[in-house]
Amino acid sequence: MRGCVSLKARSELCDRVIAEDEEIDFLEKQVDQDAVTLLIRFDPVATDLSEVISAMKVSTDLERVGDESVTIARRAKRLSSKPSVSELGLLEPAYELAVSIFRDSVRAFADGDFELARTLKTKDKELDALTKEFIDKLLVQAETDSKFVRSCYDLIFVARALERIGDHATNIAEDSFWRDQGDDIRHSCPPKKAKPD
Numbered sequence: 001m002r003g004c005v006s007l008k009a010r011s012e013l014c015d016r017v018i019a020e021d022e023e024i025d026f027l028e029k030q031v032d033q034d035a036v037t038l039l040i041r042f043d044p045v046a047t048d049l050s051e052v053i054s055a056m057k058v059s060t061d062l063e064r065v066g067d068e069s070v071t072i073a074r075r076a077k078r079l080s081s082k083p084s085v086s087e088l089g090l091l092e093p094a095y096e097l098a099v100s101i102f103r104d105s106v107r108a109f110a111d112g113d114f115e116l117a118r119t120l121k122t123k124d125k126e127l128d129a130l131t132k133e134f135i136d137k138l139l140v141q142a143e144t145d146s147k148f149v150r151s152c153y154d155l156i157f158v159a160r161a162l163e164r165i166g167d168h169a170t171n172i173a174e175d176s177f178w179r180d181q182g183d184d185i186r187h188s189c190p191p192k193k194a195k196p197d
Contacts, residue, residue, distance in 0.1 A: 010080050017073035024066035031059035054179035058109055061168040061175075065102065068161040068168070075154040075161075085151045087137055091159060094130040098162040098169075101127060105169035109176040117173040118185070127166040131159045 035056045038044065044052060079088075101123050108117035135156050142152040174186045 007080055011077055014073040014077045014080075018070050021066050021070045024063050028059045028063040032056055050179045050182070054109075054175045057175045058172050061171045065165050065168045068165050071161040072158050075158050079151060079154050079158075082151045082154075083147070085138075085141065085148050085155060087134070087141055087152075088155065090134050090137060091155065091162075094127060094134055094159060094162050097123065097127045097130060098165045101166050102169040105172040105176070108173050109179075112176070112180050114177050114180045117177040117180075120170050120173040121185070121188075124166045124170040128163060131163040134159050 035052045038052055039049075042048075079085075101120055104116055104123075105120055107113065108120070138152040138155055138159075142149045171186075174184075177183065177185050
C-alpha cells in the first residue's frame with residue numbers, strides 16, 4: 001500500500017480524508033432533513049416511503065464508513081513515521097476486499113441490483129476471516145519483537161476499521177435489497193457453498 005508515494009503526499013492524503021469527514025457529516029444530516037420534509041409534506045405511498053427510509057439508513061452507513069476512513073487515515077499518519085512492519089503487505093487483500101464490497105454495495109443501491117446486494121454478505125464473511133487472520137499474525141509479531149508493538153497496535157485498528165467498512169457496506173446492500181424486494185435479509189446467514197462430491 002505504501003508503494004512509491006512520498007511521505008509528504010501520504011500525509012497530505014490522510015489530512016484530506018480527515019478534513020472531508022465534516023462534509024460527510026453535514027450531508028448525512030441534510031439527507032435526514034430532506035427525508036423528513038418529504039415525509040411531512042407529501043405523505044408518500046409505500047414504494048416512495050421505502051425509498052425515503054432506505055436513503056436515510058444508507059446515509060447513516062455512509063457517514064460511518066467516513067468515520068472508519070478517518071480512523072485509517074489517522075493510524076496511517078502515525079505508521080508513516082515508524083519502522084515498517086513486515087506484515088503490512090498482508091493487509092492488502094483485506095483492503096481490496098473491503099473497497100470492493102463497499103463499491104458493490106453503493107452500485108447495488110444506485111442501480112437497484114438486488115442480485116448483487118444479495119451476494120455481499122458472503123464477501124463480508126470473507127473479509128471478517130481475512131482481518132482476523134491478519135490480527136492474529138500481528139499479535140504474534142508484537143510478542144516476537146517489542147519495538148513493533150505500537151505499529152502492530154495501529155495496524156490492528158486499521159484492520160478493524162476495514163472490517164467495519166465491510167459491515168456498513170453490507171448494511172447498505174441489505175437496505176437496498178429491502179427497498180427493491182420488500183424482504184428483510186438482515187441477520188440471516190449467507191448461503192453456504194455446496195460441498196464437492
